[in-house]
Amino acid sequence: MSIEARALPIPLEDYVRGLVDRLAAGEPASYRRLRAVVGARRARLRLDDEVVELCFHDPVAGSLHVRACSDASADLPIGTTDSATVVELMRGTIELRDAILEGLVDARGSVDDVVAIAIAIEILIDAAARVPAMLELAREFHERHGGHAARPRAPAAPRTELDLLTRLDLIDPL
Amino acid sequence: MDTLRPPGPLDTRPEAYRDWLHFNLFDPASQVVGLVNASLHGAPNDPRARAIGTALLHHPAHGWIGNMEVREFGFARLSETSIGLESVALAVDPAADRLCVSVQMPDERVSLTCTALRASTPVHIEQQLPFGSGWISWSLLPRLRVEGDLAIGERRIDLAAATGYHDHNWGRWFWGDDAGWDWGTFTDCDEATTVVFSRAADRDRRHTSPSLVTVERRGKRRSFMGPSVRFTWEGAFREPLRRLPGSLAALHADRAEPRLPSSVRLEAMDGQSNLWLDFSVRAAAQLIAAEPTRPGTSFVHELIGSFRGEYFGDGSTRPIAGVGVVEYVD
Secondary structure, X not given: OOOOOXXXXXXXXXXXXXXXXXXXXXXXXXXXXXXXXXXXXXXEEEEOOEEEEEEEOOOOOOOEEEEEEOOOOOOOXXXXXXXXXXXXXXXXXXXXXXXXXXXOOEEEOOHHHHHHHHHHHHHHHHHHOOOHHHHHHHHHHHHHHHHHHHOOOOOXXXXXXXXXXXXXXXXXXX | OOOOOOOOOOOOOHHHEEEEEEEEEEEOOOOEEEEEEEEEEOOOOOOOOEEEEEEEEEEOOOEEEXXXXXXXXXXXXXXXOEEEOOOEEEEEEHHHOEEXXXXXXXXXXXXXXXXXXXXXXXXXXXXXXXXXXXXXXXXXXEEEEEEEEEEEXXXXXXOOOOEEEEEEEEEEOOOOOOOEEEEEEEEEOOXXXXXXXXXXXXXXXXXXXXXXXXXXXXXXXXXXXXXXXEEEEEOOOOOOOEEEOHHHHHHOHHHOOOOOOXXXXXXXXXXXXXXXXXXXXXXXXXXXXXXXXXXXXXEEEEEEEEEEEEEEEOOEEEEEEEEEEEEEEO
């Protein structure tokens, strides 16, 4: 199927809300864990040119609030990636570690915030193996964005954590 | 007739239902080694149950090609002897003694359409062998003659000289149980010799079941069991793995660099026949099996490569060499 013939991408706001709603319906215990991990945090998520802000209004009983934003300049923790990288991660053609080291996946905030973002994503991926509706949504994302899978990737030079820290100006170059 | 074995109305553990059809392709001309697998996991009427189709082929120039399709159980087109998904389908035709295999993955730029004809006698292990929290049974056809075509990108590969292997596994267990297996099949196209090795184990390999080795050469079969078999892992394979499905690979980043061997030594002798072979790993992949009904994960490592050795049987010693695949599951 050509890129032109694929259905339009799902808005990021709808995709995130859909994933979490399906988690709540399919595996309530995992949804409670997600709420507990996220707590009262607000965070932003950027995928390509879309940015959404998310939080639980009530970390104990509230549902996830997701709204599209115009930019990511607010001083909030933020995770950033692009749909091509998401598709490659789904296809298993890039390891998550390599995507992070190459700067294709980025998470910024305090240590606690970045850890919370990572755990939240882990909860979603883990539950998707047992919640068919989440798997279906992931498949829909892949079908709508899968044209990006044809993006040629030049073989990346091996990178290490020290390269990443140097690139982020967190340590002095060796 | 070997058929799929879905749980009946009196089955006490339908949620632990596992069933799959498996095919390996060995093409000496192009050096392609591949696996195609269609599998069922969970009680058929459980919305969490899965049907999974996997096709992975390794070409020396292209590396690993293929992917995994994960669907709800109800999506699969099933018959007594076939499992069909959108991109992978396997069908056993018992009347014609053949296996029909189809892989259509345009996003991965691979397609395979072939028929594998029986070139050996089947082995049926119908007893329920203890495995994890349940049991496993299997049947196998060690050697098949292949007809068909393989396309990788723009390259078309005629499979006229290819051979195949087929097995059918079924049972009751959960992925993530303290269970695994070591299995391998090695095919010498020149001598028409096929060797199959198998043993069940716990995940750490502290306990293993008696090993079974079958050697089939020009229609004659010899089996070796238990103490007459020695199987050892050697070295360390350090090349990057292809890991599927990608989402579970991301979740299990800690398993991205497992300890895998770079070679395997297999010896079998019973006083009348003996076999040794050394297998060198060329490439490896990791298929991550997530339990659909509760938390739990197992890791199926596919190691493909080449082997050489010798087989003494029927009064003569013959060198053997070819390609093969070894599976390490934990």
